[in-house]
Amino acid sequence: MKETALCPRLSKAMELIGKRWTALIIYQLLEGPQRFNAIESALPISGRLLSERLKELEKEQIVERKVYSEVPVRVEYTLTDKGRSLEGAVREIETWAQNWT
Amino acid sequence: MKETALCPRLSKAMELIGKRWTALIIYQLLEGPQRFNAIESALPISGRLLSERLKELEKEQIVERKVYSEVPVRVEYTLTDKGRSLEGAVREIETWAQNWT
C-alpha cells in the first residue's frame, strides 16, 4: 500500500484492524481464549481466511497461538496485551453503531 | 457480505468504516469541510476510489456534499453529525497506534 502523508500511524492501524474480519476476530477473542473452530463457528468466515488473518495478527503480536498436543490437536488463540489494548477502540465503534445505525 | 450472528452492529459498522480509505477520509474531514481535490491530495487515493467512497459515505449520511456553481465548480464535503460522532472511535484507534506501533 502507498503511504499517506496525512497520518501514517492511523493509516497503518487501519490497514491492520480495518482489514476484513480482523475487528470481529478481536471482538470474539475479547471473550477469552478461543480455538480455531470456535472462531470459525462464531463468524461467517472460512477456514482459509481465518487462518490467513490469524497469521497476520500473530505476526503483529496481537494474538498468541498455543498448540496443545492432544488428540485431536487443540490450538488456542489468545489476545496479547497489545491485542487487549484494542478493546477501547472496538467498543467505541460498537457504541457508535448502536447509536447511529 | 454474509451476516454474522456475533455482533451485527459491529459487523455493519466495520463494513463501512473499515472499508479501505474510509477512516482516513473521515479523519481528514474532521479538520473541517474539504474540497474533492484537497482530500485527493491529502491521501494517496485516486479520484476513482475517492468518488466511490464519498458516494457511499453520502448515502450513509456520514458526509454531506455541497456544490457551489462557481467557475470552475467547487464541491465541498462536510461531516454530518453522524460523521462527527465517529471522532471518538477514530481517535481511539489513533491513540492505540501511537502507543503500540
Added chain:
DNA sequence: TACAGTTAGTTATTTAAAGTAACTATAACT
C-alpha cells in the same frame, strides 16, 4: 485391517474490490 470421525488447517478456482492511467464536461483565460 480398513474405514469413519475430529481438528486445524491448505489448495484450487471463481468472483469482487482496488489500483492505474487516460479521458470528459464546463467555462475562463491567452
Added chain:
DNA sequence: AGTTATAGTTACTTTAAATAACTAACTGTA
C-alpha cells in the same frame, strides 16, 4: 484555437476475498 482548472468517469490490470474440496495426524470402532 489551445491551455488551465475542478470534479469527476471509463477502461483495463492486479490484488484480495469467497467458495468448495482436499490433507495430515491420530483415535476409536467393525
